[in-house]
Amino acid sequence: MSAYSETTVWLIIAALGCGSYLVRLSFLGILGNRDLPEWVLRHLRYTPVAILPALITPLVLWPQATGGALDAPRLSAAIVALSVGLWRKNAIAAVFAGMATLYGVGYFLG
Numbered sequence: 001m002s003a004y005s006e007t008t009v010w011l012i013i014a015a016l017g018c019g020s021y022l023v024r025l026s027f028l029g030i031l032g033n034r035d036l037p038e039w040v041l042r043h044l045r046y047t048p049v050a051i052l053p054a055l056i057t058p059l060v061l062w063p064q065a066t067g068g069a070l071d072a073p074r075l076s077a078a079i080v081a082l083s084v085g086l087w088r089k090n091a092i093a094a095v096f097a098g099m100a101t102l103y104g105v106g107y108f109l110g
Contacts, residue, residue, distance in 0.1 A: 072109060077102035 002009070036044075060078045062068045081098030085091060 073102050073105040076105045 004012070056078070060074050061070070063071050063074055065071070077098040080101040081094045084097040085094030088094070
């Protein structure tokens with residue numbers, strides 16, 4: 001049984017939808033046809049570089065699948081992906097090397 005009534009759930013969904021629309025409108029609708037200053041563009045280039053490690057680090061160091069304990073396949077895959085990425089300067093090669101390591105080490109360790 002849900003703690004919220006059906007009406008409350010729909011109001012929350014509508015409010016979140018409006019909030020999401022307004023956030024996107026602030027960038028696309030208001031700034032969409034204007035040139036941004038060079039310093040803003042320079043900072044925006046670093047956004048993916050900052051977000052990707054923030055998304056991946058908790059999955060490697062505190063994986064929910066293991067109850068938060070370090071896991072050899074995930075840690076090995078992260079180290080291999082980082083090494084290949086630094087060595088080859090190629091994100092796709094790093095992703096595939098990390099995936100191969102994750103599944104390979106997982107297969108051999110059981």
